[in-house]
Amino acid sequence: MIAKIQVTLKKGVLDSQGKAVHHTLTDLGYNEVKDVRVGKYLEVHFKDITDVEAEALVKEMCEKLLANTVIESYRYTLASEE
Amino acid sequence: MIAKIQVTLKKGVLDSQGKAVHHTLTDLGYNEVKDVRVGKYLEVHFKDITDVEAEALVKEMCEKLLANTVIESYRYTLASEE
Amino acid sequence: MKLSPDVTVNVQIAREHGLTGEEYRRILDLLGRIPNLTELGIFSVMWSEHCSYKSSRPFLSALPTEGPRVIQGPGENAGVVDIGDGLAVVFKIESHNHPSFVEPHQGAATGVGGILRDIFTMGARPIALLDSLRFGDPADPRMRFLLNGVVEGISNYGNCTGVPTVGGEIYFDDCYNGNILVNVFCLGLIKADKVFLGRASGTGNPVIYFGSKTGRDGIHGASLLASAEFDESSEEKRPTVQVGDPFTEKLLIEASLDLMKHPWVVGIQDMGAAGLTSSSFEMASRAGTGIDLDLDQVPRREKGMTPYEIMLSESQERMLVVVEAGHEEEALEIFRKWDLDAAVVGRVTEQPRVRLIEGGDVVADLPVHVVVEGPLSLKRKIRRPNYLDEVDHLNLNDLPEPDRGDAALKRLLSSLNIASKEWVYDQYDHMVRLNTLVLPGSDAAVLRVPGTSKAVAISVDCNSRYCYLDPFNGARIAVAESSRNLACSGAFPIGLTNCLNFGNPEKPEIMWQFEQGVQGIAEACKFLEIPVVSGNVSLYNETRGIGIFPTPTVAVVGLLEDSRKHMTQWFKRTGDFVGLIGLTIEELGGSEYLKVMFEQVCGGVPTLELRAERQAQEFCRELIGKGFIASAHDCSEGGLAVALAECCISGPGQPVGAAIELESTIRRDAFLFGETQSRILISFSGERREEILAAAERSGVDFAVIGRVGGEDLSVTFNGAEFIRTRVEVLRNFWKGALGEYARQVT
Amino acid sequence: MVDSIMKSAVVVFPGSNCDHDCYHILKHVFGVETEFIWHKEERDLSAFNFVVLPGGFSYGDYLRAGAIARFSPIMKAVTRYAGDGGRVLGICNGFQILVEAGLLPGALLHNDTQKFICRHVYVKVENAATAFTRTCSPGAVLKIPIAHHQGGYYADRETLSRLEANRQVVFTYCDESGRGGEAANPNGSMNNIAGIVNEAGNVLGMMPHPERVADPLWPDVDGQRVFQSLIESCASPAL
Numbered sequence A, B: 001m002i003a004k005i006q007v008t009l010k011k012g013v014l015d016s017q018g019k020a021v022h023h024t025l026t027d028l029g030y031n032e033v034k035d036v037r038v039g040k041y042l043e044v045h046f047k048d049i050t051d052v053e054a055e056a057l058v059k060e061m062c063e064k065l066l067a068n069t070v071i072e073s074y075r076y077t078l079a080s081e082e
Numbered sequence C: 001m002k003l004s005p006d007v008t009v010n011v012q013i014a015r016e017h018g019l020t021g022e023e024y025r026r027i028l029d030l031l032g033r034i035p036n037l038t039e040l041g042i043f044s045v046m047w048s049e050h051c052s053y054k055s056s057r058p059f060l061s062a063l064p065t066e067g068p069r070v071i072q073g074p075g076e077n078a079g080v081v082d083i084g085d086g087l088a089v090v091f092k093i094e095s096h097n098h099p100s101f102v103e104p105h106q107g108a109a110t111g112v113g114g115i116l117r118d119i120f121t122m123g124a125r126p127i128a129l130l131d132s133l134r135f136g137d138p139a140d141p142r143m144r145f146l147l148n149g150v151v152e153g154i155s156n157y158g159n160c161t162g163v164p165t166v167g168g169e170i171y172f173d174d175c176y177n178g179n180i181l182v183n184v185f186c187l188g189l190i191k192a193d194k195v196f197l198g199r200a201s202g203t204g205n206p207v208i209y210f211g212s213k214t215g216r217d218g219i220h221g222a223s224l225l226a227s228a229e230f231d232e233s234s235e236e237k238r239p240t241v242q243v244g245d246p247f248t249e250k251l252l253i254e255a256s257l258d259l260m261k262h263p264w265v266v267g268i269q270d271m272g273a274a275g276l277t278s279s280s281f282e283m284a285s286r287a288g289t290g291i292d293l294d295l296d297q298v299p300r301r302e303k304g305m306t307p308y309e310i311m312l313s314e315s316q317e318r319m320l321v322v323v324e325a326g327h328e329e330e331a332l333e334i335f336r337k338w339d340l341d342a343a344v345v346g347r348v349t350e351q352p353r354v355r356l357i358e359g360g361d362v363v364a365d366l367p368v369h370v371v372v373e374g375p376l377s378l379k380r381k382i383r384r385p386n387y388l389d390e391v392d393h394l395n396l397n398d399l400p401e402p403d404r405g406d407a408a409l410k411r412l413l414s415s416l417n418i419a420s421k422e423w424v425y426d427q428y429d430h431m432v433r434l435n436t437l438v439l440p441g442s443d444a445a446v447l448r449v450p451g452t453s454k455a456v457a458i459s460v461d462c463n464s465r466y467c468y469l470d471p472f473n474g475a476r477i478a479v480a481e482s483s484r485n486l487a488c489s490g491a492f493p494i495g496l497t498n499c500l501n502f503g504n505p506e507k508p509e510i511m512w513q514f515e516q517g518v519q520g521i522a523e524a525c526k527f528l529e530i531p532v533v534s535g536n537v538s539l540y541n542e543t544r545g546i547g548i549f550p551t552p553t554v555a556v557v558g559l560l561e562d563s564r565k566h567m568t569q570w571f572k573r574t575g576d577f578v579g580l581i582g583l584t585i586e587e588l589g590g591s592e593y594l595k596v597m598f599e600q601v602c603g604g605v606p607t608l609e610l611r612a613e614r615q616a617q618e619f620c621r622e623l624i625g626k627g628f629i630a631s632a633h634d635c636s637e638g639g640l641a642v643a644l645a646e647c648c649i650s651g652p653g654q655p656v657g658a659a660i661e662l663e664s665t666i667r668r669d670a671f672l673f674g675e676t677q678s679r680i681l682i683s684f685s686g687e688r689r690e691e692i693l694a695a696a697e698r699s700g701v702d703f704a705v706i707g708r709v710g711g712e713d714l715s716v717t718f719n720g721a722e723f724i725r726t727r728v729e730v731l732r733n734f735w736k737g738a739l740g741e742y743a744r745q746v747t
Numbered sequence D: 001m002v003d004s005i006m007k008s009a010v011v012v013f014p015g016s017n018c019d020h021d022c023y024h025i026l027k028h029v030f031g032v033e034t035e036f037i038w039h040k041e042e043r044d045l046s047a048f049n050f051v052v053l054p055g056g057f058s059y060g061d062y063l064r065a066g067a068i069a070r071f072s073p074i075m076k077a078v079t080r081y082a083g084d085g086g087r088v089l090g091i092c093n094g095f096q097i098l099v100e101a102g103l104l105p106g107a108l109l110h111n112d113t114q115k116f117i118c119r120h121v122y123v124k125v126e127n128a129a130t131a132f133t134r135t136c137s138p139g140a141v142l143k144i145p146i147a148h149h150q151g152g153y154y155a156d157r158e159t160l161s162r163l164e165a166n167r168q169v170v171f172t173y174c175d176e177s178g179r180g181g182e183a184a185n186p187n188g189s190m191n192n193i194a195g196i197v198n199e200a201g202n203v204l205g206m207m208p209h210p211e212r213v214a215d216p217l218w219p220d221v222d223g224q225r226v227f228q229s230l231i232e233s234c235a236s237p238a239l
Ligand SMILES: Nc1ncnc2c1ncn2[C@@H]1O[C@H](COP(=O)(O)OP(=O)(O)O)[C@@H](O)[C@H]1O
Pocket: C131, C132, C133, C165, C166, C167, C168, C169, C170, C418, C421, C424, C425, C439, C440, C441, C442, C443, C444, C445, C460, C461, C485, C636, C637
């Protein structure tokens, strides 16, 4: 089982990295770009556990450690190991 | 149109951040965790362009700037703006 | 309730903004009408404790603020002190306590950003940062998280802006469990005749905004009011923490310093707490003018921001500058060079009012003096707290006197309050800009003054346990210790800045502590002739009725005329003699020894006699100036034994031992672990011995030669009996790794 | 000191913060005529004897250290200059920019400690026959500070063996007595690599900061070796 977790800054929180990357893309001529957001991507691989267990664990781990919930929000999907 | 891009370290490149997070999770008692990988998650929002255009652009931007292909690989999905 | 200017303001809304009923009535009186919501928001921030100093101001007048070198005392963004050669130093310390508790990384980072802006706003190039940190019970896992986050935040922001973090202090005590302290000091260098002030002078001059765009960061009143509105759109709850962007700050520093090379810059001001509100009102107030602000021109990050939100936003990395009319384009050109957002957002007006204009309509119109000088100083009640009667005695006879001191010494060296802070300062770039002559790890940081033969020394200090037991004497000790740390580096003090961290000022006991603390700083500063040139007050450091120990942190800045004559604390050569300046008194009150070995916080605070203090410092400086000595280290937490150990183990090379022989009639643990003030350990070669003894005789200080440097052990015999003998390698291991090991543990 | 015709350029990116330090050492310690070049300038660098990319946090190290700076207009000129054989010294962030720009092989990963590290370390001169080390004795141990968050050198196995075969590894982390290995590796760099040179030998990247130990005001001046070598090899290119 793998949890694929996306951690992003909450709306309204200054995303200075996103701003810098957007700026650079524009300088490189990508004028089609409207906005860029930069966050974290985590893969947590589990030893054999059920979906239900994984679900609960991932949530807890995100709240506790993986995301800084004061300024970040997280989303995740569960998938079975390729 | 949004491109959701995941940039991760290639296999074989030491993911010290993932290792550290794994270590911490184990210390916190999450013994079910087998491995952790940490990468980047980017959202690039486009002004109105087609899927095909977006596809080409995103690939180019990843190769050029968003990923360092010496050490990183990238994956992306395209979605329409919510 | 809707968050828009057409809400009719009433006393209830005023209360929700933190204003009292009486203050609201005063606003109505002074204004002669009901303010609209935007105006109320402006009052709420400008009349807050943070901006108006309404509780503390009456007491602060006790501080001596003048001296022959003082160019600018309290009242501007930072103090300015002349150091000769046409140069001056600009410095200040500021707190970011509460935000750091909520989000340690960003809280501490934005604290660094704020203090940097206070310095370069005056036209100075920031050249040094120091951080004074307080955390709660180390056993609480959240403290480890906070420690890591705060240090990372400072590291990230300071390093990225290219300003070295050259020193600081860290203490742990349960009293900070609910309120950690993050105080950051910054010092900048400036031409003495090129000090810029935050003045909006010259009717018709343009007011230019530059830096980051304005977002909805940290709008406190709004978050109070807004919950109803935001909830119904079921949007993510907007965080009120501000997020810093050190990269933009770096550009801001360079752009501001570029800008201020031009003669057409009239006045400049950073947007600190209360952002655009405080900067515009303060600039107008200092110049006796007014400002028309066109809110449509303000660069924004988010759509649909109201005037209220624009004025109260605490987005970081923003500045306001007034230039002479006709030079707008030149100014904007500089900001373009540095890729900063910038716009002409207003004009200086003759009428002393700030008027906000949106879509051509005036949406707020307030007389400057009503907003800035309106808040009445509060006459807070004062009462001596009862706890003092419980904690003030300590009977040494109740404490068993140990036969040997090795165990206590090891425990003290690995106490987080005494252990090496290397884990922290290794994360700070403390060398960038090539000025740091004495890196972190000695009593004071020493920085050369580029282009001259001078150096400045800086130390930040406060033992809040002393201040809890006796705020007056605790504060005196803070000043004395900080200044003593400078003396040990060879510098003489030229100015002080303070950050007064206290509990809830509405409690008379807290205000008593506050008054005593300020008086203590005042007395020591007067005696040691150190002017107070800037400072910051942080009140309400209290959670669920439990306040922190009074923590009046002081940072003293010193000068060395000859930068080559700087001194460090560690022993240099085998065979050198070890000498002790200052008398030791039989006392253990408030000591780290008492806390670590007996879990007690009580007793009278260590003796500080200011005359002896001054003598000890002058003597130490004299010896350094003459090149007589090889090291100087003051005795602070852990007393003489810890100071000796630090002399052996804190140097950059291999540790070196020492053999010490003491004779005294007082208890050996009090002699070795007591924290009597005004003591300095020095080392010197045999050739200098007679000269030093003669000099001591002449100056009337207490001085004794107590041992020699050398060997692999630190050994101390007391009245002929061995009290301590441990390999310095072992001592070093206890001392060096403790903090890092603590910080790296997970639970 | 050198004769006054020696000229060097220090490139300033937004966020560079060791630019003044490099300038100070070159100009005031070595007497090299030194000029800051703003990154937006697209100018010809051929008049300079060498070019320095200084340390700092160009573009805040956002995305990856050096990733954005390498697109600065000046980097076209730097690439051309290096291609024509001009000597380029990249220190810390400068090294990161050089690898991102592909002027040096490999990449720099986050320190394995996950922390920024600022402290004195020792490096061993693995190749004393380069333009940047020719005044060092082979195997010399230099005391030079590091100050970075992203300094773990990485290259795939093939690149690594090519680097070693061509003697492109110039500095490795070691202890005071010159021993390498885990214990002396501050950041997880492969094979303790602290600095490398390109195949042609005219572009050097190193994580340690030689400019921080080059002013005689301080007791440590090992960093002078790097600048001295560079200056001498520009004055008389043949070894
Ligand atoms: N938070 C910190 N940041 C940077 N340096 C620190 C910090 N805490 C302590 N240090 C440094 O560690 C050394 C020892 O600090 P400390 O024990 O507080 O000294 P002292 O007792 O002489 O005031 C000093 O050089 C100090 O600057």
